Amino acid sequence: MPEDNREVLLSVRDLRVAFGSRRHRFEAVKGVSFDIHKGETFGIVGESGSGKTTIGRAIIRVYPAAAGSVTFHGKQISGELSAADRHWVTDKIQMIFQDPMASLNERAKIDYIVSEGLLGRGLGKIEIRARVAQALRDVGLLPEFATRFPHEFSGGQRQRIGIARALVMNPELIIADEPISALDVSIRAQVLNLMRKLQQERGLTYLFISHDLSVMRFICDRIAVVHKGEIVELADTETLFRRPLHPYTQALLSAIPIPNPVMERQKVLKVYDPSCHHYEGDPPVFTEVEENHFLLANYEELAKLQGRWA
Ligand SMILES: Nc1ncnc2c1ncn2[C@@H]1O[C@H](COP(=O)(O)OP(=O)(O)OP(=O)(O)O)[C@@H](O)[C@H]1O
């Protein structure tokens, strides 16, 4: 991907999301900042509970931002919006989910499920039916499936229905939250390949959320590593794998299985110990340490890094 002229589609700045009451306030997202460029696949990786889904939901306005901002095409979409702007965000930013079983309404037929987002927009029945049929074709399903129920489909097909449901809105950005984690290993590649094909054909942009770095290496252009609601490192995929700088990223990478069983048995897993940082009086700042490579580090750590690189 060329480094210059990359159009910023979505921009997240110092985003904070909190849950609970004023007395028992829990900050799930503690000030994250990143840009997503048009046409790229941007990954967010981190362990369970690190705030990945919460970031996605705050972008689509399911959760309000406690602080910070989200802009799309340069226009602020967090906070108060007019009804027209809210519709614009729903159309242009769609989300697909981990569990195709749970996310589809079992009692509704496929045509209703896929068309739901189009209802109440003054579109005629014929137009809606045509768009549903096209969306099903786009994900490799027969338009005849429209009259069936979700339980008649396999896990992979159900995820395709989930994707069709997003595509029918003609979005620019799709937030895919663990879209293949619940699927059999044998069909994961099919769904990933479909996502890739759709991206190439339509210039789609993806925010791909996963805890699985080996999948992300395959699909993402850039990756942000989150730990307890903060981005600790952000880089091009290849840079992140070649030169991980944050000890948490290094620990995540050390846990990726190596295909060679002998090497796999000899491998030493790195454990991340947050007490390795000495942040008292020298708090960490999210810093660009080399071109397009950001690290959460304090002065002491940055000085050490500079010493190593000098
Ligand atoms: N609606 C909610 N109300 C209260 N707390 C929540 C809510 N949603 C998430 N949380 C909390 O916020 C934190 C981040 O949750 P989140 O679901 O974003 O993590 P995640 O990185 O997506 O994890 P996973 O990999 O398990 O999906 C967790 O501690 C979670 O318990």
Ligand SMILES: [Mg+2]
């Ligand atoms: Mg999640």
